[in-house]
Amino acid sequence: MNTEVPYASVAWSGDTLGALTILDQTLLPLQEVQLELRNVESVHEAIVALRVRGAPAIGITAAYGVVVALQDSIRHRASTPDAAHAALQACDYLATSRPTAVNLFWALDRMRRTVSGNPSVASAVELGNLLLRQARLIHDEDRKMCHAIGEYGASLLSDGFGVLTHCNTGGLATSEYGTALAAIFTAHRSGKKIHVYADETRPLLQGARLTMWELQRYGVPSTLICDSMAAQVMREGKIQAVIVGADRITARGDTANKIGTYGVAIAAHHHRIPFYVAAPTSTFDVTITSGDEIPIEQRKPEEITHGFGRRTAPEGISVYNPAFDVTPAEYITAIVTERGIIHPLEEGRIRRMVVAESS
Ligand code: MRU
Numbered sequence: 001m002n003t004e005v006p007y008a009s010v011a012w013s014g015d016t017l018g019a020l021t022i023l024d025q026t027l028l029p030l031q032e033v034q035l036e037l038r039n040v041e042s043v044h045e046a047i048v049a050l051r052v053r054g055a056p057a058i059g060i061t062a063a064y065g066v067v068v069a070l071q072d073s074i075r076h077r078a079s080t081p082d083a084a085h086a087a088l089q090a091c092d093y094l095a096t097s098r099p100t101a102v103n104l105f106w107a108l109d110r111m112r113r114t115v116s117g118n119p120s121v122a123s124a125v126e127l128g129n130l131l132l133r134q135a136r137l138i139h140d141e142d143r144k145m146c147h148a149i150g151e152y153g154a155s156l157l158s159d160g161f162g163v164l165t166h167c168n169t170g171g172l173a174t175s176e177y178g179t180a181l182a183a184i185f186t187a188h189r190s191g192k193k194i195h196v197y198a199d200e201t202r203p204l205l206q207g208a209r210l211t212m213w214e215l216q217r218y219g220v221p222s223t224l225i226c227d228s229m230a231a232q233v234m235r236e237g238k239i240q241a242v243i244v245g246a247d248r249i250t251a252r253g254d255t256a257n258k259i260g261t262y263g264v265a266i267a268a269h270h271h272r273i274p275f276y277v278a279a280p281t282s283t284f285d286v287t288i289t290s291g292d293e294i295p296i297e298q299r300k301p302e303e304i305t306h307g308f309g310r311r312t313a314p315e316g317i318s319v320y321n322p323a324f325d326v327t328p329a330e331y332i333t334a335i336v337t338e339r340g341i342i343h344p345l346e347e348g349r350i351r352r353m354v355v356a357e358s359s
Contacts, residue, residue: 258323
């Protein structure tokens with residue numbers, strides 16, 4: 001197997017009139033297709049349709065999406081107030097794409113502040129340059145965060161461990177390398193013999209389609225299981241640690257992540273297996289304390305009744321399809337961030353780690 005072949009979930013080439021491309025994740029693992037997103041509507045559609053997905057990756061894409069939205073103003077030499085208005089409108093519009101991952105709003109807030117913090121820019125071009133610089137900064141910071149999370153996370157995974165993960169948290173879900181998967185890649189690179197069990201992650205199979213694709217590229221020994229097998233695999237003694245990503249973490253550590261994560265956490269708790277969450281500080285929302293306050297995205301019934309095409313349930317039935325669930329902090333052993341490991345989970349400790357340096 002050809003290991004460590006680079007792939008980019010999101011890329012920007014050129015100046016402000018350059019191109020935003022994504023790797024269309026809906027087509028993986030069968031096809032690797034780069035998609036150029038030429039207008040803000042296609043950026044919005046790509047996020048809604050999960051062509052680009054994973055909390056950090058959608059934040060980065062949306063940030064570049066604001067630059068895409070400004071390209072017409074730049075080409076038509078719009079007045080500065082008109083250009084600023086277009087950029088702010090794009091931020092509002094892109095914020096309607098997906099509700100749960102806070103990285104989207106975090107990135108768009110930074111883009112908004114770039115507009116409002118520079119009221120005296122001379123032209124649409126100058127505003128575009130500032131916005132592109134901010135988007136690139138968000139992208140670069142995420143790269144560094146992922147590698148730091150990888151190092152901290154790997155310290156929790158010992159030689160000989162079986163490690164279970166849910167959904168996809170690798171380079172596809174971030175700028176590169178990932179969060180929970182970065183910990184696994186780093187442990188593997190350092191020579192630790194670990195074996196990964198990846199939940200397939202119903203209904204959209206991010207685990208089967210994306211995580212297994214990434215693990216194979218990095219040459220990490222791994223086994224795909226159905227979500228419903230996780231508890232049994234734990235019972236058989238195959239799992240010594242669980243590590244997952246996050247879409248939003250509250251001030252006390254309650255964590256929203258892909259639907260099914262909560263059940264995995266309960267099973268891990270029952271089997272006394274440590275349950276780790278790995279996420280950059282951009283995934284924390286310390287404006288809320290309880291996980292009940294996290295907005296949970298509801299997705300189309302067809303994702304369940306027509307998994308990837310063919311109907312798999314009778315017509316006219318009722319379907320419930322929340323894309324995320326919330327794992328209460330009490331089931332989380334530790335949270336791995338780019339600034340270090342938070343353990344035990346206490347609100348003061350979380351706030352000190354997350355807020356102190358970013359304010
Ligand atoms: O609906 P998705 O595929 O965007 O959900 C992604 C997840 O739940 C990931 O686990 C999370 O965003 C962490 S990505 C590093």
